[in-house]
Amino acid sequence: MAPHTDWSRRAFLRAASGSAALAAGGATLLSGCSSRTTASGATRVRIWSWMTGMDKYVAAFNAAQREVHVELSVIAAGLSGGYAQQTNAIRAHNAPDILHVEYQGLIQLLATGGLRELTEDLADLAEGYTPAAWQGVRPDGRTWAVPMDFAPMAFYYRKDLFDEHGIEVPRTWEEFRHTAEAVRQAAPGSRLTTFPLNDGSFFAGMSWGAGDPWWRIEGDTWLVDVAGEGTLRTAAYWQDLISAGLVQSAGTGTQDWISSIHSGRLWGLLGASWSVGTLKKSIPDDTGRWAIATMPVWDASAPANGVQGGTAFGISEESEVAEAALTFLRWLSTDPEVVRVGSEFTSPFPAWLPSREVAREVVPGDWFVGDPVYDVLDEAAARVPDWTWGPTSLGLFATLSDAFAEVTTGGTTLPDAVRRVQSSAVSDMRDRGLSVREGSPA
Amino acid sequence: MTVLAPTTAEETRPPGAPAPGRPRRGGRAPLAALLLAGPFALLLLGTVLVPIGYALYLSLFTERLSGLGFDGPHDVFVWLGNYADVLGDGAFRDSVGNVAGYALVHVPLMLGIALVLALLLDSATVRLRQVWSLAVFLPYVVPGVIAGLIWAYLYSPNIGPLQDLLPWDPLGGNGVLPSLVTITTWQWTGYNMIIFYTALRTVPRDVLEAARVDGAGPLRTAWSVKVPTIRPTIFVALVFTVIGSLQLFTEPLVLRSFTGSVTSTWTPSLYVYEEAFISNDYGRAAAASMLLALASALLSALVMRLSARRSR
């Protein structure tokens, strides 16, 4: 921090808040300075999260021991306001002890300077995680967060309809296009899947599978490559499918989408591990129709599978109870009990490998047909190539979906939009004073 | 927000005429005034004036990272750099364009409908006045978030009927603007109608009677007698509607969950929110806020000047 400017802002704030305090009428007294321990002597740890079911994990943890008492605030989902709230809280020095971090948002939170380094604390767990998840919390070789789940993408399809019309499950993107044609031929009102133009993280996951990371760290410099060969190939491929009317382009998970997958107007879904839960909950009565496969690949000899989402948790730099927070996070990340609790309302896919074996046993597998869900997801997770998120990745998702908005009206094409996003990503990072170089590694 | 339009004695009192409520001489009145006006004055200071000053201050600084950015940000004084950035930002200019287009449709449409309905209610032929006016007024009490949600569902294909009925694609790229106009017109027509109707009730009956005797029909009476009489009310409503339009925020934010066609910076308010609370660029957000405040001040001044000229 530049001390003098910082000082002047503080001084202004102090003066300003003085008059505001008058208006507030001593309200500070009432705002509650909660103590660090509960009445029974347990250390109080505050966590913010938007993970569904976190209340149940917290309850299970609090019931299981007496040293640490976790207090949960459910905040808005990531880009709907959760990140904003966390970043603002870090700036305002009132961050909770534990912050909800997704792999994709980790670096952006790091740039606020609000996360505590956990390299030493977690060193003993290194071997137990899916490598891509462990990599995801160690962007610069230091560990900044505790992985919870992992979200390799997967292809879900209507096995009953595929079988009925003799359609094979596509293994490559080339086959995928034929499959899309076959579906439209079999039922002209139906499509194979939707390509959600309003979801930048989806496109990021697709590009991840194409194998060209959007960011790399080279010494002290960010290497930005949003319009790399793999990404452009992905964009051109989907532009072709959209232009040919082979896929829908509406958002996934909307009411419209649910009614489409329920009524057979969509025969497939390009989703992630968490889509298992989405499907089961959206169309609970459609048992025995859907199956899961790994994502189609570009090169069958070197199969790669992208990732969309996945949760990790960080500890605030200013937390006074980091030890207790870590106790909870280690439990949350690695204890088999978490999977048992989770299996009651979702289909957890933990980053911690031993927990995944537990999940395989306790999650009911009767809704899907075909290959066992956890076999497919394990295979998908093993195929995940290297990837680094950048310090503006969350903003980039919004920029992407904004740039894609005109694709439906024919105002632009996906590859053009991607090129524009690359240049705006680079200038945005430069504006922030970051050291940036464009393109792929020399 | 609210658009009630009292024309008070203050404006019409000739200069030099004695102000009402001249208190007795003595020290008590200032003390009483302090106690009565003080709480609001403090609120105004703490929640409006100080924040504006602070926003102005913030708008002159920016935060910079360095290297990979892992060390956190530091503040840099940039004079008017943030303002230049905002004005040079295509996203901001687009948002201004969107809101201008929106206001050009929404303001005349909504106020026009409200005025016509108020005149209809005021006409002698109408039965069940209370029922009609309440029916049209009710959407006003629906919170913006919920209004947005209701209409978003109504616009959704396969759920609401509107996708098939409307001449535009309500969630498509070019349909968002009319869709938003439909929502906000729904919310505000009844409210303004009541305001206009209430004002119309104050048009002196003898004036109307005179018009009738002169052979003016209902339409002519409405246009040449009633409307000019409530013109001040209409202009106040106009000011508030224009300011309200500039601030459009909640409804497009809600629609964003249902369509990709509303960008994250679709209106200037969304732009401010995005810059402040998503991108955490406080300087740029503060500069955009100041521009927004400036624009509403200028526009209200413009409308007021227009109104003054018209009523002369």
Added chain:
Amino acid sequence: MNTTGSGSRWTSRGAVHALLLIASLYSLLPLVWLLTSSTKSLGDFSTTGAFALGGFHLWDNLGDLFAEEDGVFLDWVRNSLLYAGLGAVLGSLICAACGYAIAKLRFPGRRLLFAVTLAGVLVPTTALALPLYLLASQLRLVDTFWAVFIPLLTNPFGVYLARAYADAAIPDEVLEAARIDGAGELRIFFTVALPMMRPGVVTILLFQFVGIWNNFFLPLVMLTDPHLFPMNLGLFQWSSRVTQFPQYSPLVITGSLLAVVPLVAAFLLLQRQWRSGLASGSLK
């Protein structure tokens, strides 16, 4: 003007009522949709027609609504009532006092205060959100009740109205008479002026209630703890999850119904009050 059927066909009784009917349908049908949809299960919601009834699941939906996240919705109801109820009562009183002082008392800075108040009416709330947030965070008020409550007390337009009401409704002679009887200024305000301003103050109260109840930006920015949310912020948060978890749709819709009903009821019950308040406000 008062004869039926005279003039052009546009002013015939039939045409006038037809127009009013169209306007009413536009206004009411979305609310009817809210009502019918809140009786539907998630399955019926996306498979039955918009206004058609599916199975009647309103009670189930209400049960789910109040059971979700250990009944956090009940907190939201309570918070909305607290923010809007307390805020409107206190806020309208503050407005009334200040409006009365500006209209009827002479004190230094009176004109300045009024001018600044008028300017305050025009300041966009979205422009204040960021600085208010940063100030509140310095005061450690972010994510507390007060961060939302205090800024929403400020209602410059209410002061503007109160001043107009005081001007119109309170003759100076009455105040003079009270002063001659030896009553103090504060006592005069509370016992003489305030009752005379009552319809106006009730109107300010009611509209400030709606303003706070419907305010979204400030809670969105200030609050993290769901136990402090007002209803509309909570419902917005749930609606943002609908994409991944469609089961929130019935909750959002049923909750929306509950957020609308009290206001509709209040405006129906207090019709006479606010109608006359509006009338006296715009009278003069």
